[in-house]
Amino acid sequence: MKIAVGQGSCGIAAGSMKVYNELEKFLEDKSSLTITGCIGMCFLEPVVDIYDDEDKLHRLVKVKPEDCELIARAVKENNFSLIENITISREDEEFLEKQTRIALRNCGKINPEIIDDYIKNGGYEAIKKVLAGMSPEDVIEEIKVSGLAGRGGAGFPTWFKWNAARNSKGEEKYLICNADEGDPGAFMDRAIIESDPHTLIEGMLIGAYAIGAKECIVYVRAEYPLAIIRLENAIKQAEEKGFIGKNILGTDFTCTFRIKAGAGAFVCGEETALIESLEGERGMPRLKPPFPAEAGYWLKPSNINNVETFANVAWIILNSGEKFSTMGTENSKGTKVFALTGKIRRGGLVEIPMGKTLRDVIFDIGGGIKNNGKFKAVQLGGPSGGCIPEEYLDTVIDYKELSATGAIMGSGGMVVMDENTCMVNMAKFFLDFTTKESCGKCVHCRIGTKRMYEILERIVSGNGKEGDIELLEELCMGIKDGALCGLGQTAPNPVLTTIKYFRDEYVAHITDKRCPAKECTALLKYTINEDKCVGCSLCSKKCPVNAISGEIKKHFTIDTEKCIKCGQCQSVCRFGAVEIN
Numbered sequence: 001m002k003i004a005v006g007q008g009s010c011g012i013a014a015g016s017m018k019v020y021n022e023l024e025k026f027l028e029d030k031s032s033l034t035i036t037g038c039i040g041m042c043f044l045e046p047v048v049d050i051y052d053d054e055d056k057l058h059r060l061v062k063v064k065p066e067d068c069e070l071i072a073r074a075v076k077e078n079n080f081s082l083i084e085n086i087t088i089s090r091e092d093e094e095f096l097e098k099q100t101r102i103a104l105r106n107c108g109k110i111n112p113e114i115i116d117d118y119i120k121n122g123g124y125e126a127i128k129k130v131l132a133g134m135s136p137e138d139v140i141e142e143i144k145v146s147g148l149a150g151r152g153g154a155g156f157p158t159w160f161k162w163n164a165a166r167n168s169k170g171e172e173k174y175l176i177c178n179a180d181e182g183d184p185g186a187f188m189d190r191a192i193i194e195s196d197p198h199t200l201i202e203g204m205l206i207g208a209y210a211i212g213a214k215e216c217i218v219y220v221r222a223e224y225p226l227a228i229i230r231l232e233n234a235i236k237q238a239e240e241k242g243f244i245g246k247n248i249l250g251t252d253f254t255c256t257f258r259i260k261a262g263a264g265a266f267v268c269g270e271e272t273a274l275i276e277s278l279e280g281e282r283g284m285p286r287l288k289p290p291f292p293a294e295a296g297y298w299l300k301p302s303n304i305n306n307v308e309t310f311a312n313v314a315w316i317i318l319n320s321g322e323k324f325s326t327m328g329t330e331n332s333k334g335t336k337v338f339a340l341t342g343k344i345r346r347g348g349l350v351e352i353p354m355g356k357t358l359r360d361v362i363f364d365i366g367g368g369i370k371n372n373g374k375f376k377a378v379q380l381g382g383p384s385g386g387c388i389p390e391e392y393l394d395t396v397i398d399y400k401e402l403s404a405t406g407a408i409m410g411s412g413g414m415v416v417m418d419e420n421t422c423m424v425n426m427a428k429f430f431l432d433f434t435t436k437e438s439c440g441k442c443v444h445c446r447i448g449t450k451r452m453y454e455i456l457e458r459i460v461s462g463n464g465k466e467g468d469i470e471l472l473e474e475l476c477m478g479i480k481d482g483a484l485c486g487l488g489q490t491a492p493n494p495v496l497t498t499i500k501y502f503r504d505e506y507v508a509h510i511t512d513k514r515c516p517a518k519e520c521t522a523l524l525k526y527t528i529n530e531d532k533c534v535g536c537s538l539c540s541k542k543c544p545v546n547a548i549s550g551e552i553k554k555h556f557t558i559d560t561e562k563c564i565k566c567g568q569c570q571s572v573c574r575f576g577a578v579e580i581n
Contacts, residue, residue, distance in 0.1 A: 168301035177200065181224075181306075218231060354397055386405065
């Protein structure tokens with residue numbers, strides 16, 4: 001019998017540590033209790049998985065500390081009907097069944113703090129295979145056959161970057177993992193490191209062997225403390241087992257690992273800015289060429305890939321690049337992990353073969369819109385991405401098809417929006433982020449994004465004017481053409497796509513001084529419908545600025561000059577009399 005409590009960041013935030021402690025009190029066989037990482041079902045946390053003597057899985061969801069005594073009794077009596085009320089539903093089970101997991105293959109299944117769990121599941125067999133009989137060129141060819149492209153957003157062929165670093169002159173080379181995951185709504189890399197750190201280590205070892213590097217560096221954002229702790233532990237255990245260090249597995253291959261905690265600058269997701277930060281400088285992009293493969297870290301040949309890219313490598317080596325390439329589309333091979341968030345019923349981690357549609361992910365796997373709302377748009381690619389409307393829900397997920405919509409694949413953030421989302425305000429949100437995160441090196445990004453944000457701020461505040469839309473479009477194209485790095489060049493995407501697909505909302509804000517989604521506070525007007533008002537006075541009592549007056553048992557009115565649009569009156573009205581116009 002094994003009882004595993006999910007303890008990724010999402011599970012811990014939902015209370016899984018308290019659940020673990022309570023289970024430890026009540027279970028007779030305390031050795032059966034263990035932890036695991038995030039299975040991806042963030043919407044059902046805390047999750048407890050029970051494997052009985054026949055290795056049958058009983059998955060319990062939304063577990064509370066007060067459930068633990070009954071769980072212990074069910075385990076003791078082998079009577080799981082006692083806990084049917086917290087057993088996962090058949091409908092929710094489909095969330096995982098409809099996925100194809102490669103990068104996430106061990107997430108939620110193994111204890112990320114015990115290397116033997118990883119080894120029992122085929123861990124480190126790929127590096128053994130490589131060192132036993134594959135040349136660096138053989139490894140690069142296998143990755144080439146697989147069609148694996150960088151999962152950090154650009155989709156650049158992994159084998160090409162490895163080959164360029166391999167062929168660069170110099171004995172001193174570096175392999176770097178970009179784990180500086182900064183997109184709002186993205187948490188794929190964090191979940192992989194927290195749940196399966198050895199998959200990252202093994203993938204990097206294979207990459208280091210392929211390019212001829214003797215040192216691997218993981219650049220991970222400091223806001224991921226649990227990921228850093230588990231990765232440090234995994235590196236130490238791998239060293240003790242002989243997978244890291246000198247003469248690995250009795251060969252002449254030597255490779256060390258270290259972690260660099262980044263300070264949280266979004267621009268350090270750009271590889272040359274990341275290198276600057278590694279060298280102790282302010283994170284600002286370098287001009288290219290030369291590319292990192294030729295002159296990267298300390299101007300030595302370097303290769304940089306993100307966490308998800310490395311998480312696929314060991315599987316490809318063991319199962320063949322050809323098998324990996326059978327999944328996906330002609331332009332995009334393999335699987336892709338998405339962090340599904342926003343107004344979605346089943347939020348969490350989703351890994352699907354390229355070639356599925358946005359509709360497949362949002363409605364089939366994600367279960368559609370929360371609270372039976374109406375789908376409006378999905379934001380792909382974070383601040384560098386774009387908003388895709390309902391008419392494009394059947395767009396195939398691959399790099400080329402998504403780019404044609406004006407969005408990008410990005411690292412895999414997928415933020416779902418319903419009819420209550422103002423697209424102008426959404427564009428402002430991402431521009432606010434981009435403006436604050438600009439490194440300031442080039443004028444187009446430093447000044448251009450600021451001017452765009454000011455225009456959007458004016459529009460949502462009710463002070464938009466004719467010509468603002470055209471001015472935004474002009475600024476967007478100027479920034480795209482003039483910005484130094486990819487982050488600046490893609491910063492206008494949220495604005496361009498919302499203007500392209502939701503231009504009527506911009507017009508309503510500017511011309512009619514109205515927010516169709518009723519989200520922009522400055523454009524709202526609270527009124528009381530006399531036909532519905534019964535004169536109970538609750539709204540008047542709740543108003544913090546005494547803007548509501550009237551007579552008991554007759555009707556009340558709102559002084560729009562005094563009203564601060566806090567919404568308190570509407571929240572307490574039991575008769576639907578308070579309306580927003």
